[in-house]
Amino acid sequence: MADQTEKAFLKQDGVSLRTKPGKAGRWWKNIGLGFRTPDEAISGVYVDKKCPFTGNVSIRGRILRGTVVSTKMRRTIVVRRNYMHFVPKYNRYEKRHKNVPAHVSPAFRVDEGDDVTIGQCRPLSKTVRFNVIKIVTKASAKKGFAGF
Numbered sequence: 596m597a598d599q600t601e602k603a604f605l606k607q608d609g610v611s612l613r614t615k616p617g618k619a620g621r622w623w624k625n626i627g628l629g630f631r632t633p634d635e636a637i638s639g640v641y642v643d644k645k646c647p648f649t650g651n652v653s654i655r656g657r658i659l660r661g662t663v664v665s666t667k668m669r670r671t672i673v674v675r676r677n678y679m680h681f682v683p684k685y686n687r688y689e690k691r692h693k694n695v696p697a698h699v700s701p702a703f704r705v706d707e708g709d710d711v712t713i714g715q716c717r718p719l720s721k722t723v724r725f726n727v728i729k730i731v732t733k734a735s736a737k738k739g740f741a742g743f
Contacts, residue, residue: 607642607649623649628658628714630728635702643670645719646700647726654728656715661695663709663734671723672699674713697725708734 607622623636626647635641636648644650661674674695679688697713699705705727712729719726 621649626654626714626728628654628728630712630714633700633702636700639702641701643700645670645698645726646702647714647716647728648700648702650700652716652719652726654714654716654726658712658714658728659695659725660710660712660731663705663707663711664694666699666705666707668696670699670701671720672697672705672711672727674711674725695725696723697727698723699727703727703730705730706734 621637621640623632625632632648636646641649645652647654659674659676661676663672664675665673674697675692676695677690677692680691681688695713697711698719705711710731711727712731713725714728715724716726718724
């Protein structure tokens with residue numbers, strides 16, 4: 596069983612803790628839409644009821660892509676989506692952005708600067724309606740001055 600870090604005892608719904616020898620007691624699913632289930636979700640020991648691969652959450656609606664700008668919350672990140680807005684009076688575009696909070700499963704190791712794909716799901720909290728389903732590119736290891 597997984598190391599319990601919460602005050603309440605955590606286990607996956609519908610999975611018996613009394614398993615036969617040699618049989619894995621872990622449930623996971625393929626979310627479809629052409630996205631692979633991470634290896635950590637299949638062989639990991641974490642318990643997350645809001646994970647789209649091992650929990651009770653389905654991905655439906657919009658699939659968005661953006662850059663991670665904050666990882667300060669527990670299992671939640673903020674994804675920045677940049678876009679261009681046309682101003683007809685000046686016949687030009689202006690830069691705009693939206694910040695989208697998204698739940699990140701323990702199956703992913705996400706850092707600031709990573710490009711991620713997020714999928715819409717049911718409301719998970721007051722502000723969170725998206726779930727990370729893929730890390731597109733990882734940020735560079737060195738974030739400091741790269742001149743030398």
